[in-house]
Amino acid sequence: MSGMESDPVLALSDFSLRFAPGKNLVDGVGFEVRAGETLCIVGESGCGKSVTALALMGLLPVPPADIVSGTALFEGRDLFRLSEAELSDLRGNRISMIFQEPMTSLNPAFTVGDQLTETVRRHRRLPAAEASAVALDMLKKVRIPAPEKRMTDYPHQMSGGMRQRVMIAMALANAPKLLIADEPTTALDVTIQAQILQLIAQLQEETGTAVIMITHDLGVVAEVADHVAVMYAGHVVEAGPVEAIFDDPQHPYTIGLMGAMPSLGRRSGKLATIRGTVPPIERMPDACRFMPRCPFAQNKCAEAVPPLAPVGDGVHRAACWYAPLEKHFAEVA
Amino acid sequence: MKDARPIIETVGLVKQFGGRRQLLSRSPVVHAVNDVSLRVRDGETFAIVGESGCGKSTLGRLLIRLLDPTGGDVIYKGRNLASLSATEMRRLRRELQIVFQDPFASLNPRMSVADIVGEPIWLHETAGKKERREKVLDIFRTVGLRPDMADRFPHEFSGGQRQRIGIARALAGEPKLILGDEPVSALDVSIQAQIVNLLEELKERLDLTLIIVAHDLAVIRHMSDRVAVMYLGEVVELAETDDLFETPLHPYSQALLDAIPVPSPRARSAQAPVRGDVPSPTNPPKACRFHTRCPHAQPICSEVRPVLERADEGGRQVACHFWREIQAAGSSARAPIAASANFETRLALYRARQSGGAAPLKQP
Ligand SMILES: Nc1ncnc2c1ncn2[C@@H]1O[C@H](COP(=O)(O)OP(=O)(O)O)[C@@H](O)[C@H]1O
Ligand SMILES: Nc1ncnc2c1ncn2[C@@H]1O[C@H](COP(=O)(O)OP(=O)(O)O)[C@@H](O)[C@H]1O
Numbered sequence: 268m269s270g271m272e273s274d275p276v277l278a279l280s281d282f283s284l285r286f287a288p289g290k291n292l293v294d295g296v297g298f299e300v301r302a303g304e305t306l307c308i309v310g311e312s313g314c315g316k317s318v319t320a321l322a323l324m325g326l327l328p329v330p331p332a333d334i335v336s337g338t339a340l341f342e343g344r345d346l347f348r349l350s351e352a353e354l355s356d357l358r359g360n361r362i363s364m365i366f367q368e369p370m371t372s373l374n375p376a377f378t379v380g381d382q383l384t385e386t387v388r389r390h391r392r393l394p395a396a397e398a399s400a401v402a403l404d405m406l407k408k409v410r411i412p413a414p415e416k417r418m419t420d421y422p423h424q425m426s427g428g429m430r431q432r433v434m435i436a437m438a439l440a441n442a443p444k445l446l447i448a449d450e451p452t453t454a455l456d457v458t459i460q461a462q463i464l465q466l467i468a469q470l471q472e473e474t475g476t477a478v479i480m481i482t483h484d485l486g487v488v489a490e491v492a493d494h495v496a497v498m499y500a501g502h503v504v505e506a507g508p509v510e511a512i513f514d515d516p517q518h519p520y521t522i523g524l525m526g527a528m529p530s531l532g533r534r535s536g537k538l539a540t541i542r543g544t545v546p547p548i549e550r551m552p553d554a555c556r557f558m559p560r561c562p563f564a565q566n567k568c569a570e571a572v573p574p575l576a577p578v579g580d581g582v583h584r585a586a587c588w589y590a591p592l593e594k595h596f597a598e599v600a
Numbered sequence: 601m602k603d604a605r606p607i608i609e610t611v612g613l614v615k616q617f618g619g620r621r622q623l624l625s626r627s628p629v630v631h632a633v634n635d636v637s638l639r640v641r642d643g644e645t646f647a648i649v650g651e652s653g654c655g656k657s658t659l660g661r662l663l664i665r666l667l668d669p670t671g672g673d674v675i676y677k678g679r680n681l682a683s684l685s686a687t688e689m690r691r692l693r694r695e696l697q698i699v700f701q702d703p704f705a706s707l708n709p710r711m712s713v714a715d716i717v718g719e720p721i722w723l724h725e726t727a728g729k730k731e732r733r734e735k736v737l738d739i740f741r742t743v744g745l746r747p748d749m750a751d752r753f754p755h756e757f758s759g760g761q762r763q764r765i766g767i768a769r770a771l772a773g774e775p776k777l778i779l780g781d782e783p784v785s786a787l788d789v790s791i792q793a794q795i796v797n798l799l800e801e802l803k804e805r806l807d808l809t810l811i812i813v814a815h816d817l818a819v820i821r822h823m824s825d826r827v828a829v830m831y832l833g834e835v836v837e838l839a840e841t842d843d844l845f846e847t848p849l850h851p852y853s854q855a856l857l858d859a860i861p862v863p864s865p866r867a868r869s870a871q872a873p874v875r876g877d878v879p880s881p882t883n884p885p886k887a888c889r890f891h892t893r894c895p896h897a898q899p900i901c902s903e904v905r906p907v908l909e910r911a912d913e914g915g916r917q918v919a920c921h922f923w924r925e926i927q928a929a930g931s932s933a934r935a936p937i938a939a940s941a942n943f944e945t946r947l948a949l950y951r952a953r954q955s956g957g958a959a960p961l962k963q964p
């Protein structure tokens with residue numbers, strides 16, 4: 268909006284991806300994230316959150332993946348146009364990623380200390396002793412008790428929460444500009460989740476790292492996001508500042524999702540549901556992809572894709588022909 | 601008021617795993633459930649919550665006798681389950697059913713879902729083939745599955761549909777009580793809501809008692825009448841759901857509730873989350889098992905085990921030496937934030953449209 272805002276660390280636009288000829292699995296997705304900010308991408312399983320993240324990291328094998336369109340501007344370069352050598356130079360250095368299951372990025376055969384030290388050495392030409400000191404420092408930063416002792420532990424000797432801390436230490440060891448966290452707390456208990464979310468927030472405050480947090484949990488979104496992109500079936504259907512999304516949800520999918528979540532207050536009747544399920548990609552509608560499940564659908568919704576258009580103040584956008592709903596549909600008696 | 605007659609009662613229930621002699625040593629003993637005495641009321645939804653590894657599933661399975669206790673008793677409708685003969689127990693089996701997190705993890709992928717659902721009927725009744733089929737299709741309709749899908753195989757169903765099949769299978773035994781062990785944990789929110797609503801409808805319609813084991817506290821708040829909070833094999837608090845969520849008394853209950861991310865950006869938690877992980881149940885901390893993580897711990901907490909004591913005139917119970925002092929010092933759960941007017945208006949439109957008819961398109 269205003270000239271006050273810094274340039275985005277990452278600007279993704281018009282990103283489309285498919286795994287087979289036919290409809291795009293991810294279709295025309297765009298978002299931005301700025302230094303020190305957290306963008307949450309929220310949506311149910313299969314909507315394309317992880318494949319988008321992996322594509323940004325250059326970790327999606329092409330083929331079978333086919334990036335149909337899109338630019339991903341990061342530090343003046345388009346991530347989709349970089350060579351594998353350039354990408355591997357960025358990964359774990361300028362951009363890092365953490366996953367739901369830490370064991371996907373930890374090697375069970377090496378100690379935690381060795382793996383951290385190796386991560387530091389790969390990108391900074393430091394003597395072994397110095398790299399090891401940085402590694403130990405990182406374990407302290409992620410508040411692992413008795414870090415000296417833990418350096419010699421193997422990943423399987425640690426609890427799920429501790430492994431996730433180690434992965435965060437590895438991801439942040441080289442002070443990246445951008446951290447992509449793909450459901451980092453989904454497999455953890457709420458207590459440990461709270462610890463990990465707080466840790467990420469604290470480290471982010473110290474380093475100014477931009478964070479893209481992928482989650483299916485609106486509670487996590489409310490807890491950590493500055494900005495939110497709601498995804499449904501490969502489309503961003505609503506995006507905006509976190510307060511706008513929660514106070515003024517516009518897209519029927521966002522409203523259904525929020526209504527389906529049990530509240531923590533006293534019970535207020537039955538949960539809302541979203542009828543049916545996401546159709547397979549071959550049977551995906553051509554226009555509004557939410558149409559088969561949307562209680563507001565009209566003929567127009569089958570004819571043209573609703574654009575992600577400004578609602579309210581303009582930063583907040585929704586992709587629905589009938590937003591705001593109360594303007595188009597008669598109030599309930 | 602609900603009928604307060606217990607359907608299940610436990611007395612000093614203990615379950616340990618391991619401790620078997622190995623080549624040179626003994627495997628370590630896991631103290632999964634330790635001295636649990638509680639009553640589940642007939643017709644209620646009773647929840648068991650706590651972090652993973654705290655013994656929730658083990659306790660649930662002890663209650664319906666899928667596991668035999670190491671010590672203590674389970675009394676079902678006034679009869680001690682340990683005293684039943686094998687035949688009597690087999691007959692009881694159908695009254696006490698279980699729904700798993702993933703009902704297909706343990707099922708034969710080569711059986712049609714009709715056979716899967718019909719299996720308990722076949723086991724327990726001498727019904728003819730046609731009768732059985734009729735009954736299976738009836739149950740299909742009850743749980744919202746299309747009868748014409750009965751001859752398909754498990755892999756042809758989505759996660760939500762599979763959970764409906766799991767529920768159908770439990771219903772086939774005409775149960776009195778269903779234990780749901782994380783019945784919606786693996787599902788997306790919108791599908792989760794469908795299954796939660798289904799379980800509630802069935803409970804009303806069929807007069808069931810539900811025991812729900814879950815780590816998602818929002819689901820628990822929505823569904824249950826009473827909650828038992830478990831920590832390392834012990835029940836540390838037992839309360840009516842609203843009481844627990846509005847004024848948790850035990851420091852562990854408070855820690856659990858504080859950790860839930862509240863779905864409102866204005867209610868961000870300022871508090872430091874509870875420290876550390878759950879210690880190993882092979883070597884649980886002495887006396888109060890929570891003392892290694894408790895912000896209120898005093899020397900006595902590692903010396904004397906706090907008993908589960910009455911905390912009010914109703915049936916509320918708590919096991920902490922200092923719950924009165926902690927409560928007097930003023931600690932309660934975060935107040936829920938009211939939903940915005942815009943959201944309420946649009947959700948009302950959404951519900952009205954979904955149920956058909958209401959909220960028509962305005963003419964331009
Ligand atoms: N390698 C692949 N080949 C074909 N389809 C894939 C592949 N990876 C993911 N998909 C499909 O892409 C869709 C989006 O997946 P994903 O990004 O993992 O969803 P999310 O992270 O939002 O749950 C899913 O339908 C999934 O089946
Ligand atoms: N069959 C078993 N053999 C050995 N240990 C078990 C067995 N079942 C559960 N346990 C152990 O008992 C403890 C409690 O487990 P469980 O009841 O599954 O906890 P929860 O359901 O709360 O996650 C855990 O430490 C678990 O590893």
Ligand code: SF4
Binds near residue numbers: 518561563568587
């Ligand atoms: S465009 Fe139409 S079908 Fe799509 S969300 Fe809006 S009302 Fe529903």
Ligand code: SF4
Binds near residue numbers: 852888892898919
């Ligand atoms: S008995 Fe002591 S350690 Fe245990 S919960 Fe109470 S105050 Fe905390």
Ligand SMILES: [Mg+2]
Binds near residue numbers: 316317
């Ligand atoms: Mg994913």
Ligand SMILES: [Mg+2]
Binds near residue numbers: 656657658
């Ligand atoms: Mg369990």
